[in-house]
Amino acid sequence: xxxxxxxxxxxxxxxxxxxxxxxxxxxxxxxxxxxxxxxxxxxxxxxxxxxxxxxxxxxxxxxxxxxxxxxxxxxxxxxxxxxxxxxxxxxxxxxxxxxxxxxxxxxxxxxxxxxxxxxxxxxxxxxxxxxxxxxxxxxxxxxxxxxxxxxxxxxxxxxxxxxxxxxxxxxxxxxxxxxxxxxxxxxxxxxxxxxxxxxxxxxxxxxxxxxxxxxxxxxxxxxxxxxxxxxxxxxxxxxxxxxxxxxxxxxxxxxxxxxxxxxxxxxxxxxxxxxxxxxxxxxxxxxxxxxxxxxxxxxxxxxxxxxxxxxxxxxxxxxxxxxxxxxxxxxxxxxxxxxxxxxxxxxxxxxxxxxxxxxxxxxxxxxxxxxxxxxxxxxxxxxx
Numbered sequence: 609x610x611x612x613x614x615x616x617x618x619x620x621x622x623x624x625x626x627x628x629x630x631x632x633x634x635x636x637x638x639x640x641x642x643x644x645x646x647x648x649x650x651x652x653x654x655x656x657x658x659x660x661x662x663x664x665x666x667x668x669x670x671x672x673x674x675x676x677x678x679x680x681x682x683x684x685x686x687x688x689x690x691x692x693x694x695x696x697x698x699x700x701x702x703x704x705x706x707x708x709x710x711x712x713x714x715x716x717x718x719x720x721x722x723x724x725x726x727x728x729x730x731x732x733x734x735x736x737x738x739x740x741x742x743x744x745x746x747x748x749x750x751x752x753x754x755x756x757x758x759x760x761x762x763x764x765x766x767x768x769x770x771x772x773x774x775x776x777x778x779x780x781x782x783x784x785x786x787x788x789x790x791x792x793x794x795x796x797x798x799x800x801x802x803x804x805x806x807x808x809x810x811x812x813x814x815x816x817x818x819x820x821x822x823x824x825x826x827x828x829x830x831x832x833x834x835x836x837x838x839x840x841x842x843x844x845x846x847x848x849x850x851x852x853x854x855x856x857x858x859x860x861x862x863x864x865x866x867x868x869x870x871x872x873x874x875x876x877x878x879x880x881x882x883x884x885x886x887x888x889x890x891x892x893x894x895x896x897x898x899x900x901x902x903x904x905x906x907x908x909x910x911x912x913x914x915x916x917x918x919x920x921x922x923x924x925x926x927x928x929x930x931x932x933x934x935x936x937x938x939x940x941x942x943x944x945x946x947x948x949x950x951x952x953x954x955x956x957x958x959x960x961x962x963x964x965x966x967x968x969x970x971x972x973x974x975x976x977x978x979x980x981x982x983x984x985x986x987x988x989x990x991x992x
Contacts, residue, residue, distance in 0.1 A: 657693040660879075663712070665705040665722035667825040668698045671849055671909065672842070673871065676777050676902045677721040680873060683894050688887075694719070705823035712874050713770040720874040721776070724762075725806035726821070730769065732947045733957045735807045737762045737773070739869040741940035743961070746778030746868040746903055748968050753870070756964040761957050772880040776895040777871030777902030780910065784860035784928055785840030786852045791860055791928065794935040803827055803839040807943050808865030814939045831855050840865070844913035845906060853917055859925045864936045871902060 662681055666673040681694035697717075699705035708720035709727045725738035736743075737758070744752055752758040753775050766773050785804070789796065798816035809819030822830055822839075828850060830836045838856070840863065841847065853859070873895050880888070917923040928936075948958040 655691075657688075657690050659693045659695060660718040661702065662694050662696050662719040662721060663702050663708045663717045664696060664698055665708055665720070665726065665823065666699070667705075667823075670824055671845055672779070672902065672905050673721075673777075673824075673846075674698075675905065676871060676898060679901060680721060680776060680894060680898050683897065684891070687890060687894055699823060699825065705825070706821075709769065709771060709874065712876050715770075715876050715878065718876055718879055720872075722872055722874065723805075723869065724773065724872050728806065731765060731954070732807070732950055733761075733765050733954050735947070736957050736961050737765075737775075737870065737872065738806065739866045740807050740944045740961075741811050741865045742867070742937055743944065744868050744965055744968070746780050746870070748965070748972070749778065749868040749870050750775060750899065751968065752961065752964045756967075757960050758964075761953070761960060765953060765957070766874075767877060770877045771874050772877050773872045773874040774892060774895040775870050776873040776898045778899065779842045779866070779869040779871075779906045780903065782840065782863040782866040782869060783843045783847070783925075784863040784865075785838055786847070786856035787838040787858040787860060788856055789837075790858050790926060791932060793929070794932050796932075801835070801837045803830065803836050803841075804865060806865065807940075807947075810943045811865065811936060811939050814943065815936070828855070842866075842869070842906065843910045844917055845909040848913040848917055848921075853921045853923050859917075859923050860928055861925050862928065864928075864933065864940060873898075 662677065664674065664677040666677060668674055677696060681696045684692055684694050702717055703711040705722075706726050708717065708722050709730075711717040712720050723738045724734040727734045737753070739749065743749070753762065762773060785802070787800075787802075791797070794815060797812060800812075800817040802812060802817055802819055803822045804812055804819040805821040809821065812819040820830075820836060822836075824841065827836075827839050827841065831839065831852075832855075839852065841850065841852075847853065847859075873891070875891070883891075945958060945962075948955040
């Protein structure tokens with residue numbers, strides 16, 4: 609890769625060891641200053657802050673996701689009044705991007721910020737606590753997790769691996785991705801090699817493509833090397849930052865594969881069980897607050913970045929043809945339902961999820977569709 613190319617991609621993000629160390633130092637100092645302020649009050653005795661190591665699956669500087677990990681660490685430090693000092697580590701500093709779940713379960717790292725579908729090699733049920741093709745949107749995913757029985761099933765699954773996880777973000781409905789050719793028929797997926805994680809990868813395989821799961825910091829180099837023909841990563845906000853518009857010609861919408869991708873904050877289960885009710889509430893409340901901030905960050909910045917892509921980069925998004933969408937939908941429902949055949953827990957996760965999807969598939973979509981139509985929402989791509 610040339611230096612100029614690097615300058616135009618995510619590989620030039622501020623992720624040097626010096627920047628990372630400075631970030632950890634700032635987080636630690638923030639907690640230390642909070643603790644010092646508390647010690648200044650003569651009537652209060654404060655102990656040393658408890659340091660917890662947080663491993664992120666996102667590279668430093670990645671808008672939305674890395675920012676979310678930073679906010680979580682900072683807010684825990686502040687809200688705990690100096691009792692906790694969260695040290696944030698980027699992929700490769702302690703463990704690889706996809707190794708955070710193993711490391712936290714083993715107690716090698718205390719916490720992670722990631723997405724559960726990266727752990728589907730352990731159990732395909734993990735996908736349902738991030739997103740599944742043709743599944744729930746971000747508000748629906750949050751509702752199922754919090755009020756539809758999802759959290760209890762998530763806890764049961766993660767307990768097998770000595771982990772406790774909490775929802776802490778949502779990206780909304782994602783774009784279909786970037787391709788080196790047009791997708792006009794279902795046959796156009798044949799032989800395609802695409803970066804795509806989760807159950808969406810199994811859908812692509814059924815369509816004749818090959819899907820590979822790559823961490824964020826490996827996508828651009830794979831495109832330059834030619835080892836993949838296509839990729840997806842959330843939407844315009846991050847697409848613009850990666851520079852995908854300079855590397856691939858076809859931008860497709862909408863995405864079938866990730867309608868409501870949920871980020872997760874994981875903790876070693878033994879650590880979680882050792883916490884009192886106050887500290888459990890502290891972590892849960894911070895995650896709830898970050899769920900709002902993270903989701904708002906993506907919704908707002910995706911809109912801003914899309915306008916920039918259209919106006920400045922000459923990008924002309926392509927709407928996925930209805931017959932292709934219909935075939936992807938058919939395969940998606942089959943792949944998602946097949947998790948019920950894996951084991952009893954897989955069956956219960958699928959049954960709970962699908963029952964909730966059927967429950968919310970009435971009033972919500974109908975009211976939203978009518979509202980957006982009457983509000984005057986327009987398709988920005990319609991004239992392209």
